[in-house]
Amino acid sequence: MAAIAGTKSSLTWAVQLSTIALVLLWIFPTVGLLVSSFRTVDQINSSGWWASLTAAEQNEVYRAADPDENRVADGTMFVVSGNVFGEASESTVSVWGTSSRAIDAYQAGDTADLGDGETISLEANGDYVWQGNDDQISGRGQRLFATVTAPPDFTLDNYEQVLLSGDSTNSMAKAFFNTLTVTIPATIIPIVVAAFAAYALAWMDFPGRALLIAMVVALLVVPLQLALIPLLRLHLEIGIGKGYLGTWLAHTGFGLPLAIYLLRNYMVGLPKDIIENAKVDGATDFQIFTKIILPLSFPALASFAIFQFLWTWNDLLVAKVFLIDATGETTVMTNQIVELLGTRGGNWEILATAAFVSIAVPLVVFFAMQKYLVRGLLAGSVK
Template sequence: MTTPAGQKPLVVWLLNLSVIALTLLWLFPTLGLFVSSFRTSEQITASGWWSSMFPAEQTVQLRVADPDENRIETEAGIFVVEGTVFGDALAEVEIESWGTSSRAIDAYRPGDTADLGEGETLTLNPDGTYLWRGGDDQISGRAQRLFINATMPPDFTLANYEKVLFDERNSEGMLKAFFNTLTVVIPATIIPILIAAFAAYALAWMDFPGRALLIAAVVGLLVVPLQLALIPLLTFHNAIGIGKGYLGTWMAHTGFGLPLAIYLLRNYMVGLPRDIIENARVDGATEFQIFTKIILPLSFPALASFAIFQFLWTWNDLLVALVFLIDSSGQTTVMTKQIVELLGTRGGDWEILATSAFVSIAVPLAVFFLMQRYLVRGLLAGSVK
């Protein structure tokens, strides 16, 4: 396609717009998860992350002070409890309505007095202060529950990360899951690279019977779903005694990752200059020396590209970990499974789930950004002769 000087063809503009759209589709959920990890559960429920910098209407459920510890007897012999529902830190809160029952959360306006029955009354003022009146018998027991509809200012906190990373009830599980994930991911990334590098060199530069059939088999294995192999592979692992442990998980990830690794590395190695390899053979170099001293250094972009793919896949994998890393005691729980357990026990704690999820993707993000230049070079391996 020819265009006047200084003008780009339409296909270039479409390509640029597609890249920008894909980038935004990836960036927005990541940014939303990051912002949500610093918000409270009420804020996450009330408004989206894109409006986190602006005041938002929320329904807050809380209880007033304990009447048994905070009641004061007036001169008239009436016991009262006084206090503020939000404290001094949220003095800018604008209360719109409130209630004492979940069936009528907007029954009263600021300044109204609610009849709690048996002589008790509760008054909530616009500034958040309240006055709970009652007799000696009526104002004891459990603190009164309130539902307050208010416009809350933006509030960001590090309490979510403190609870996930440093709280004894959560941090022990998350920290253990983090190291368990590293125990799975690092060997599951290194082992396929070592095996695939040898296989790719043999398929690219060594002549032996059946080489073309092996290449075709590798290409065919790329489209086989791993779910088809889960049951027979687990049965085989249990039969030889490596099931339900790290070794079986490493072998499973290695088997599932080898077809892509061999295909990627073979395409890269076959595009290396033939003269370098032939000259090395003329000089008396063995195949192993050619592989270790020439092929591996020149193939580093492809090796790094596959390492990124394999690392991200094994880090985010849940299915293989659930099948091959079975442990009822939780000693080998990985990050993805730990987050699922948080979802099961903390279904409403969205801030904890967002924080845990962002902690989980922090390492893959760091690996991707540090090695992304090799990713592009590896993806183009073998595309140009």
């Protein structure tokens, strides 16, 4: 009796745990990216994002104020005082030193003897007093190496740098609108074309229909990289290369096979009686398509729209090949992130911020339309 269809499986708990694990594996990197986008480079280098809500200990290098402008006479000696943090701060100094080789030589509040009567002290709150004669208190300020415990701190400077850095043609904000310019038409055009083609392959009887369906299925396995160079040469020959139009058509061509296949499977599963009754009442194929098929096919249309939008938004390869622009006027976000990082990489705080800005719109689109995703993917799977 345990094998009877419809009974609850004893492995349901394993499925549920696996689902939870997959969700967490997807959520953790996204949360980490969001938190890191509000942290400074020093915080990212010193601790993980999961430690961002607790006080962090890190080694810092400070320099006393310029003696020539800030020293004050005290009898035969001169004094330079101030605060290493520069302004009111909740950070505290635990240990410090005057050399990078002995960063923990003194405790907070101790006074270091620099020789010949020259001394310097550093308090836990960052206040320092540097004292010496005329020759000693001159030139550049004394360097101080300290281990500092800093409270959680978040900043919007990363977003300001990412969104507003560079001129109007070389900023993430400009790249954001360029990406929208590429993505929206590259999502709408294949949906419109594929909807007409899917209706014809599903409900119109004409010679060669089976062969066309087989060709659509065969095109699903054609690698994108295989068609890039021939397609670029064709675009250059007809004069639409290196621009938005060529990029829209490239994304349309690469997305059409899946769109037609997905929509046709859905339309074939629609009730046949509705379409036959509409034809009996004198409706044309265009009227049936626009007034019956399209409204009923919205889950499948939304499902493909999610995929196409995400693929196009996150694309770098097609944009690199078909959207070449030395002036930066048509640079998309994926390419702008590469430009922000430079040739040596690094700048992790900029990478985290730029990456989160890039995924923000796809996340909104996905969560807004996710209820149609499964319905569209399962279209035509059950008769």
